[in-house]
Amino acid sequence: MKIPAMKRRDFLKVGGGVVAGAAVGITGTNVGNNLGAGGELAAVASSRGLTGAEARAALTSVVPPGKYDPFFMFASGGHSGQISIIGIPSMRLLKIIPVFSRDSFSGYGFGTDVDGVIPRGSDPTKSNLLSWGDTHHPALSETEGRYDGRWLYVNDRANGRIGMVDLADYKTKQIYDIPNIGSAHGGVFVTPDSEYAHVSSITPRPITDNGYAPLESYADLYRGFSSWCAIDQTTGHLVPEKSFQIELPPYNQDLADMGKLASAGYGFLNSFNAELSVGMSHKNPPIEIGAAKNKYDYLHVIDWKKAEKVVAAGKIIMRNGIRVIPLQVAISEGILHFIPEPKNPHGVEVSPDGNYIVIAGKLDPAVTVYSITMIKKAIEDKNFEGTDRYGVPIIPITAVTAAHVELGAGPLHTQYDGKGNAYTSLFIDSAIIKWTLGPDAGVTEKPFTVLEKIPVHYNIGHLAIPGGDTVAPVGTYMVALNKWSLDQVQKLGPQHPVNLELFDINHTPPRVLSSLPLGGSEPHYAQIISVDRLNPLTVYPPGTSPETMAKSEFATASGQERIVRADGFVDVYATVMRSHFTPEQIPVTVGEKLRIHLTNIETAENATHTFAVPNHNLQATLDPGETVSVEFTADRVGSFAFYCAQFCSAMHMEMYGWLLVAPAGA
Amino acid sequence: MKIPAMKRRDFLKVGGGVVAGAAVGITGTNVGNNLGAGGELAAVASSRGLTGAEARAALTSVVPPGKYDPFFMFASGGHSGQISIIGIPSMRLLKIIPVFSRDSFSGYGFGTDVDGVIPRGSDPTKSNLLSWGDTHHPALSETEGRYDGRWLYVNDRANGRIGMVDLADYKTKQIYDIPNIGSAHGGVFVTPDSEYAHVSSITPRPITDNGYAPLESYADLYRGFSSWCAIDQTTGHLVPEKSFQIELPPYNQDLADMGKLASAGYGFLNSFNAELSVGMSHKNPPIEIGAAKNKYDYLHVIDWKKAEKVVAAGKIIMRNGIRVIPLQVAISEGILHFIPEPKNPHGVEVSPDGNYIVIAGKLDPAVTVYSITMIKKAIEDKNFEGTDRYGVPIIPITAVTAAHVELGAGPLHTQYDGKGNAYTSLFIDSAIIKWTLGPDAGVTEKPFTVLEKIPVHYNIGHLAIPGGDTVAPVGTYMVALNKWSLDQVQKLGPQHPVNLELFDINHTPPRVLSSLPLGGSEPHYAQIISVDRLNPLTVYPPGTSPETMAKSEFATASGQERIVRADGFVDVYATVMRSHFTPEQIPVTVGEKLRIHLTNIETAENATHTFAVPNHNLQATLDPGETVSVEFTADRVGSFAFYCAQFCSAMHMEMYGWLLVAPAGA
Secondary structure, X not given: OOOOOOOOOOHHHHHHHHHOOOEEOOEOOOOOOOOOOOHHHHHHHHHOOOOHHHHHHHHHHOOOOOOEXXXXXXXXXXXXXXXXXXXXXXXXXXXXXEOOOOEOXXXXXXXXXXXXXXXXXXXXXXXXXXXXXXXXXEEEEEEOOEEEEEEEEEEEOOOOEEEEXXXXXXEEEEEEEOOOOOOOOOOOEEOOOOOEEEEEOOOOEEOOOOOOOOHHHHHHHEEEEEEEEEEOOOOOOEEEEEEEXXXXXXXXXXXXXXXXXHHOOEEEEEEEOOXXXXXXXXXXXXXXXXXXXXXXXXXXXXXXXXXXXXXXXOOOEEEOOEEEEOHHHXXXXXXXXXXXXXXXXXXXXXXXXXXXXXXXXXXXXXXXXXXXXXXHXXXXXXXXXXXXXXXXXXXXHHHHEEEEEEOOOOEEEEEEOOOOEEEXXXXXXXXXXXXXXXXXXXXXXXXXXXXXXXXXXXXXXXXXXXXXXXXXXXXXXXXXXXXXXXXXXXXXXXXOOEEEEEEEOXXXXXXXXXXXXXXXXXXXXXXXXXXXXXXXXXXXXXXXXXXXOEEXXXXXXXXXXXXXXXXXXXXXXXXXXXXXXXXXXXXXXXXXXXXXEEEEOOOOOOOOEXXXXXXXOXXXXXOOOEEEEEEEEOOOOEEEEEEOOOOOOOOHHHXXXXXXXXXXOO | OOOOOOOOOOHHHHHHHHHOOOEEOOEOOOOOOOOOOOHHHXXXXXXXXXXXXXXXXXXXXXXXXXXXXXXXXXXXXXXXXXXXXXXXXXXXXXXXXXOOOOEOOOOEOOOOOOXXXXXXXXXXXOOOOOOOOOEEEEEEEEEOOEEEEEEEXXXXXXXXXXXXXXXXXXXXXXXXXXXXXXXXXXXXXXXXXXXXXXXXXXXXXXXXXXXXXXXXXXXXXXXXXXEEEEEOOOOOOXXXXXXXXXXXXXXXXXXXXXXXXXXXXXXXXXXXXXXXXXXXOOOOXXXXXXXXXXXXXXXXXXXXXXXXXXXXXXXXXXXXXXXXXXXXXXHHOOOEXXXXXEOOXXXXXXXXXXXXXXXXXXXXXXXXXXXXXXXXXXXXXXXXXOEOOOOXXXXXXXXXXXXXXXXXXXXXXXXXXXXXXXXXXXXXXXXXXEEEOXXXXXXXXXXXXXXXXXXXXXXEEEEEOEOOOOOOOOOOEEEEEEOOOHHHOOOOOOOOOEEEEXXXXXXXXXXXXXXXXXXXXXXXXXXXXXXXXXXOOOOOOOOXXXXXXXXXXXXXXXXXXXXXXXXXXXXXXXXXXXXXXXXXXXXXXXXXXXXXXXXXXXXXXXOOEEEEEOOOOEEEEEOOOEEEEEEEEOOOOEEEEEEOOOOOOOOHHHOEEEXXXXXXXX
8 A cells, every 4th residue: 555656747847847938829849749640639639529620729729737828818807897817828717806896715805894995996975885896998008009017907887987907916906986977988098108097988977066967958967078097107006186087078988099109199989879868768769779860979089198288288177186178178279079980889999000090880880990190180171060069070071081891790899910900890790800901001902801701609799819909919819709608608597608719810711719608707808918028926025015015014024923902903913824823812802993914924936825704704815925904893792713715735724713702891 | 892702600500510419528429520640730739839748638628619518517716705617628617606705797795785695694693794705615416426406505614604506597595604603614515315415613613602702611612513404305495494403522623525325324524623722822832733733533423314313302402593412412312423533634535335434634644444334333332442521432443444545745635436446635745646445345456555646736625526426426537626826827916826637537547638727716625517417597487586486576577667656665667678778767866765676578598687886886687587676775866877787789888777866855
């Protein structure tokens, strides 16, 4: 009954060796020498009933154990309120970053009810303490129009907020509850050097003091807002006092994009419901009908460089703590222009060179391509065909249209491959159309021509190509973010997962590589970044508070643990390491206010612990080096065995202690 | 600029056709005829730097788009408080079922603050309203010792609860906050015909009225409890009045398993801390030291069939709403016996035939195998070597040990392949040992012999084989649930994902197929079931309340929508369909109490909608046919654009309406 002598694989060495620089799919130097003629592979494929195409796709996308994905996809999580990181091409869900929703796994929002990122991100004048959000459009920070791997921003479509994730430690550091908007959809998109994170409202809100107005006064009292949230270049935080908004008519401002290179300094916002439909009543049709009556809605062209100057000149009002350029000022100062766009458009995406602004028609089976050169000229020439009802000048569509490319039913979103091609998703047709841009993007042969129709599985929303919305796309992979999965996975109860599909777009025609029916999250938009742009830390300097990224004043070293009663508080200075808490006994009397300051004094990578308190909503995660303070009132008599909820060592089960809340006078 | 004529792939037909009965990895009839001699596959593999083994593994585990996984793994989610479903062998995360934690994606816990599964699952006498949990051990319901696909139970290790998931719709229907225990770790394991879901406390709790006692009285006043929660055979719900508990000494009862076949009628609970360590103080060492002093702890052998009779005979006390067999009654009635087990064991797992009870030593580099035949004989013969300090009779270890098999450092958990082999995880050695069972399991040649040492990547916890804890394991695949990932994925900030590894155990020696560094959840235990055992619904009968699985009294049909004011409430009877709510305008006055009853009147599969209310913690998900009621007070003046957060149709963006909360007297 002895263990046979065998050599244990030295993973650290083998893994590390293979891994170094091995961006699978990019380099391929480690040629297998035991593949033979491939006959064995064909036999394996055959035995599993794989077609040749399926076998080839598997080999083209697999990332074997110990090797790495060259790309990470940062995908929004819809009304799960989070960000997901998915490896490309392996399509493995590697991490979930909670942004707006409380998350007991990370302890996010479970440290205390009165402190932390979430409460500070819920403006008490606007809403109750919010513990959910609806993330749609992540925006990686950029330098010179390329992802720089510093920060990530994402909108809360539900509640008019932006969350900021620090890519130094992949944690949410700030939620900014933006004044004057109740929803946020047009963004987040950052300016090419991350001066601003932009978001605009999808539904307007009354500009009355109490945020209420009857729908009869919709045209007069409801307004949209384009929000330019200034980014601190050191911390990545959004700075309210340096931010500004532009008041907009109460159309539904939909998606947005930032100009770049040729169109730098401009922002573009789609809209729908120029009809001002307010919904079904005895005399009105539902919004889906009422808002789809007119032939055109309005592309909003915003000159944000000019807006900055207007703000600097003080031509603003203060509204709920933010500087606002009133609509009439925006008009008179030439900040805001409209261009008609075919009905109820959805995506607006600027080509890598910045020359083309591509509008997906949604109810128009085409994309309309505007030229920034022609837009600038029209504005300069004051070539307007009147104004809308609020006085915003309208540029004639004919004056700025470079092309109107018929694609098929339900165009939604466009990405670019950096080789002169655009890829546009068709929601109704369940397909992606590959088509060419025009001369301003370097395409002279067959400009604005449909090249391929790539079928996808059901109702695609967004699509993502590495860097596909930057000045430098990497046209290698493309992910289709499909909204319905139906028969792509067995029944999993009434709610099917969404279904992501990975395509090889190096190949002509593009070939499907794999699909990922993904449970628990609904990605809307996603951005794909080369992993080599990212360089997070893995162990904090001792006693770091992730919120400030500085040493916590409550950091505690080994041997300094203590319980101090002062100023009406019981301050517990505790350390945490494999496999015990110090102190292990915390005796208090019911009603006492506790502040427990925990420092994980581990220095080993991955040595994360948690502090979980049964029968309380208290669960703090402590990464190596991290200090966290949790504050609560011991309002319940009892003996509670707090413990580490993270499987941390062989003695993990023994890693617990006692919070002893004695009755008064005991 | 016309779309080239091209034939759109007819996915429904192709997908459906390929899929019918195509359990990939089980059958393989669809032999690829364009694989040629496989030379192309070798070339693809070579171009990506894959070794032959890597290429073979990829082809052995891939599940191509449109084909299905033959197995689903139901994995716990640790302190995320949820259950994950992962396809095997594709290792794709297909679904997340929230159990104990609020989840805005599904709307779970966001419908109202005063109703629903979560509040009813928080015993107000024991804890505050809990919105998190720590899921460890899922238990699929069984019939005759096999998974039957009806229900799933999982423990909340943190708070002493069990959650019940209905596999008819994959939703949590009940949380049972079990009296008298503050934690829950020994389970959930169900009896072979799902009569009971068992869980025991991991840390004892004072049996004082207020749940508090100083640690000086630990031996006298703290107690563990073995909880036998009766399962209603129609609904799957746990029925408190038919359940019972057995009082136990204040050892830390760790993992548990149910006897089956030869050992049917018995339950087995490991324990540690027979030393009664209460943690570091001026005179005591930390628990990790204090609880590891003795050479032996005690395996608890419980005769639950006999316990049922004792309960029926009324030899119980009522304690906080549950029938309890006091410790002394359990002793005198012969319900509870102890067997010494090497120090601080972790897993106890009964072999498929029920003959062997395998204890993983954790601090002992071996598994100890007890024979149920020998245990029964020792009990019958009253072959005891005295009692513990509480009077529990102790069976001599020598009288019942069939084997003591040396495996290596840190044995934790064991699974079976149905072919006479056991697989035991070694946490410290980062390996899995394949070894043989003995004669009672049909192994006559080389019994209790180590066959293979299978290296894994860092600190494995549990492992899972399809049916690996039932009477009928399917020894095809094995998943290692590794706690640390380190270099298996690039840096993702200080917290690394866990890392699941898939092995082909049809092959000798077992071969690694793939790895899944999994973010956002920490699986502890997992069970793998053949998908053909599952048959969930996809569309509810019209107006179904998932909580009751019956027609809701508030179900509303098209044309019957209305707003009714009565009894101090505003009752809104609403319908939801692509792409509008009816009514679309809900005008109320601040302070009014609303009950909004929403019925999704869709009948199409996958046509899920949500009802999301900005600036409120209200987000309800409505699957086709479902009726949900949300209740809240309109305590905030404003115009709020509620909307569907689920991308449901081309007109999804237009699917919203207005909740208009006017000020009083407006």
